[in-house]
Amino acid sequence: MADSRAPKYHRMADALRREIRDGELPPGHRLPAETALSERFRISLPTVRQALSVLRAEGLIESRHGVGTFVKEQRRLQRRSRGRYGSARGHGKLLTHHLRHDIVFAGRGEAPAHIAEIMGLKPGAEVVIRRRNLFDKETGQPEEIGASYLPVEVAGGTYLEEPKVVPKALFLCVEELTGRHYTRARDQWIARMPTADEAATLELPNGAAVLHVVHTARDENGNVLEISESVWPADRVVVIDDYDIEQAADEPSAPSEV
Amino acid sequence: MADSRAPKYHRMADALRREIRDGELPPGHRLPAETALSERFRISLPTVRQALSVLRAEGLIESRHGVGTFVKEQRRLQRRSRGRYGSARGHGKLLTHHLRHDIVFAGRGEAPAHIAEIMGLKPGAEVVIRRRNLFDKETGQPEEIGASYLPVEVAGGTYLEEPKVVPKALFLCVEELTGRHYTRARDQWIARMPTADEAATLELPNGAAVLHVVHTARDENGNVLEISESVWPADRVVVIDDYDIEQAADEPSAPSEV
DNA sequence: CAGTGGTCTAGACCACGCG
DNA sequence: GCGTGGTCTAGACCACTGC
Numbered sequence: 001m002a003d004s005r006a007p008k009y010h011r012m013a014d015a016l017r018r019e020i021r022d023g024e025l026p027p028g029h030r031l032p033a034e035t036a037l038s039e040r041f042r043i044s045l046p047t048v049r050q051a052l053s054v055l056r057a058e059g060l061i062e063s064r065h066g067v068g069t070f071v072k073e074q075r076r077l078q079r080r081s082r083g084r085y086g087s088a089r090g091h092g093k094l095l096t097h098h099l100r101h102d103i104v105f106a107g108r109g110e111a112p113a114h115i116a117e118i119m120g121l122k123p124g125a126e127v128v129i130r131r132r133n134l135f136d137k138e139t140g141q142p143e144e145i146g147a148s149y150l151p152v153e154v155a156g157g158t159y160l161e162e163p164k165v166v167p168k169a170l171f172l173c174v175e176e177l178t179g180r181h182y183t184r185a186r187d188q189w190i191a192r193m194p195t196a197d198e199a200a201t202l203e204l205p206n207g208a209a210v211l212h213v214v215h216t217a218r219d220e221n222g223n224v225l226e227i228s229e230s231v232w233p234a235d236r237v238v239v240i241d242d243y244d245i246e247q248a249a250d251e252p253s254a255p256s257e258v
Numbered sequence: 259m260a261d262s263r264a265p266k267y268h269r270m271a272d273a274l275r276r277e278i279r280d281g282e283l284p285p286g287h288r289l290p291a292e293t294a295l296s297e298r299f300r301i302s303l304p305t306v307r308q309a310l311s312v313l314r315a316e317g318l319i320e321s322r323h324g325v326g327t328f329v330k331e332q333r334r335l336q337r338r339s340r341g342r343y344g345s346a347r348g349h350g351k352l353l354t355h356h357l358r359h360d361i362v363f364a365g366r367g368e369a370p371a372h373i374a375e376i377m378g379l380k381p382g383a384e385v386v387i388r389r390r391n392l393f394d395k396e397t398g399q400p401e402e403i404g405a406s407y408l409p410v411e412v413a414g415g416t417y418l419e420e421p422k423v424v425p426k427a428l429f430l431c432v433e434e435l436t437g438r439h440y441t442r443a444r445d446q447w448i449a450r451m452p453t454a455d456e457a458a459t460l461e462l463p464n465g466a467a468v469l470h471v472v473h474t475a476r477d478e479n480g481n482v483l484e485i486s487e488s489v490w491p492a493d494r495v496v497v498i499d500d501y502d503i504e505q506a507a508d509e510p511s512a513p514s515e516v
Numbered sequence: 517c518a519g520t521g522g523t524c525t526a527g528a529c530c531a532c533g534c535g
Numbered sequence: 536g537c538g539t540g541g542t543c544t545a546g547a548c549c550a551c552t553g554c
Contacts, residue, residue: 184501
């Protein structure tokens with residue numbers, strides 16, 4: 001860490017990183033101005049900015065134009081993936097009651113390429129789409145971008161095409177409407193840089209990544225009932241999945257004499 | 259995208275990004291030297307470098323010191339999370355046969371803070387640790403850093419303390435050795451910047467993120483049997499979870515005459 | 517208005533990989 | 536030796552925020 005042969009911006013980033021981790025620079029604290037840091041570390045302004053850009057990419061600091069550079073809250077908020085069904089089977093409640101749901105869109109639309117591919121449809125085929133943005137009820141901060149894609153034969157002509165909050169977990173609505181059963185699921189996890197739209201919606205600082213999960217649910221015949229995807233600001237969340245582990249089915253039944 | 263009021267480095271990044279997406283700059287292709295890009299876009303060298311750093315952070319390009327800047331393979335390799343048990347219950351095989359396992363360490367050690375906290379132990383308490391690095395068998399490229407932490411009362415004195423590849427999925431070993439059953443699990447997903455060690459082990463380019471999952475498995479009494487964590491290079495993988503969706507327990511049993 | 521970070525330039529020198 | 540990207544400097548001007 002204190003390698004004196006390391007680049008200056010690297011050593012400066014290390015020094016500031018340590019001060020942040022050790023609490024000398026607590027969350028919310030304003031760092032000295034770049035010109036002040038330049039004098040303190042005896043490093044030129046461009047190099048100071050390079051060091052800060054490293055910490056910005058790590059999510060440790062955040063710069064506000066015209067205001068200053070601040071130590072970010074390091075607390076990651078726990079967010080629940082929508083990929084679990086066990087608890088909702090019991091009470092049917094949504095797990096996101098502390099978030100405000102904004103239905104951005106609900107109705108028919110063209111399936112994005114990666115969705116059409118999973119569903120086995122041609123690119124641009126029509127599906128039922130529900131888009132929503134989720135905000136923290138207290139701070140108003142955007143916390144999640146969500147979208148659900150349902151085949152027309154599953155959700156066409158139902159209230160799922162209407163831009164209203166559904167009365168219970170989406171999969172319970174689909175099962176009730178179709179009589180088909182959610183049987184098997186696949187979650188695909190990706191971390192990547194945001195699109196311009198995502199960066200704007202989630203109010204992401206420059207260089208921040210997103211965590212993206214694509215959840216595909218199928219019935220017992222392998223037909224897709226629903227694809228839902230969620231996009232979170234990567235540096236602000238830890239996404240949690242709780243689930244039961246199925247017990248061994250082929251476990252030999254205990255011999256009676258043992 | 260083509261906003262003429264956008265910063266130069268942003269417009270240049272957009273232009274190159276489009277050329278890469280459209281295949282004009284195919285994967286593996288070498289970009290013109292920074293000096294050539296500077297002339298082509300009529301942008302100063304530092305600003306060209308700023309534009310390239312954006313694309314580097316997105317994982318679209320990779321620079322090799324003294325050689326050049328190249329378009330990266332955009333294929334994300336599918337990696338399976340170790341959080342699923344269903345299929346392994348059947349055949350007991352590991353799902354990572356296309357990867358080479360290097361056991362880095364196996365034995366007693368101090369639990370890292372976040373592991374000790376989940377286990378309800380004091381920081382630095384002794385646990386059984388198994389660390390491994392996984393490499394692609396074909397390319398030799400590092401693909402995953404893995405670690406498993408087991409309470410001493412679970413794995414102490416067993417062959418799990420020996421630095422050898424286990425004969426089957428770890429959870430089957432633990433169930434066999436202890437007679438306890440994996441019952442409930444929690445996965446915690448995080449995307450973050452790598453530590454210096456991780457960046458070196460995974461051969462990550464500057465600014466690349468990692469995808470990190472902490473998997474906690476408990477028995478029917480809620481006691482931790484195992485915590486396993488995996489760290490992947492975020493821009494090279496999509497991590498897949500397949501699982502069965504439990505059917506409604508309160509579903510009315512089918513009438514016999516139907 | 518003063519102070520801040522954001523953008524941009526024109527250089528210089530070094531470190532690396534390769535022929 | 537040559538061309539490459541990596542590091543670093545000394546500036547300049549602009550855009551934003553808050554007083």
